Amino acid sequence: MSFTYSLPFENEKLLDGILFELKRRKEYELSQLLRGSRISIEEGGYSYYAGGGRHNAHAAYVTLYVNPMNIDILEDDTTKKLLTSICDTLIPAEVGFDVKSVSFSIDLTKDYELEDDLIIDLEKQSDRISGKILAKILPQDVKEKGYYMSEIYTYLYAVENSLRLFIEDVFKTKYGEDYFEKVTVPSALKRTLEQRINDAESKKWLSVRGESKLFYLDFKDLGTLISNNWDVFKDAFPSQEFILSKINEMADCRNLIAHNSLVNETERNVIKTYYNVILKQISQFLDS
Structure with missing residues (x-):
């Protein structure tokens, strides 16, 4: 099979697709954390030599540039695995990209309001509440x-x-x-x-x-x-x-x-x- 090695849409369209798919899967919290982010795709060498993949396909590495307030929450293996699977599904097969990973980086192109006392207080309150109680009051x-x-x-x-x-x-x-x-x-x-x-x-x-x-x-x-x-x-x-x-x-x-x-x-x-x-x-x- 011959590949184009070129996306038929802008990177932002892939991000739109990711957000839509997350909502479709009822991953509302994750979609909220990614709102307003940017996305880039880096093309690597042959997929076969980067953990296995289709013949002649290239490895692809997706980076999401996000709000610094969200990056620690997003840095989760389950989240990365889910997003990698979604990206791999959304990119057409004929492109020839096998998505190997999704990573996160701070978006320095925007001015974000960093933690204020309210956010810090909420985090402290959450830390004080046991998971059992939290599940009752915020299921x-x-x-x-x-x-x-x-x-x-x-x-x-x-x-x-x-x-x-x-x-x-x-x-x-x-x-x-x-x-x-x-x-x-x-x-x-x-x-x-x-x-x-x-x-x-x-x-x-x-x-x-x-x-x-x-x-x-x-x-x-x-x-x-x-x-x-x-x-x-x-x-x-x-x-x-x-x-x-x-x-x-x-x-x-x-x-x-x-x-x-x-x-x-x-x-x-x-x-x-x-x-x-x-x-x-x-x-x-x-x-x-």
């Missing part, structure tokens, strides 16, 4: 569901804040910098907004939501704002039902997450679909 399925839910929250966070910034951009274009005094805001929502701002000012230890009043509004409040100012947004969306129904469904899912309830697979797929649909819709409007 594996809870950890896996936590990583699963964190991915869903990321989609919600992105689309919610993108929608806020979009609404602000549309209002500023229409009314100028002091737009909030000119848009239609229901009296009940005005009272809620004033209460949230007052609460934020009285609790200085909490992080500031932002200078814009829009950041004090909940997901469903954004839908209310669009609905009450539809003449401004009617060219951005096909209909009120199109955008409001999606906002309301995603807001319901957000409430589940906020109350530590599990979002099922169907709801997860709805969120991902709406995420793509809404961002595509508003980006097309801004480009037009």
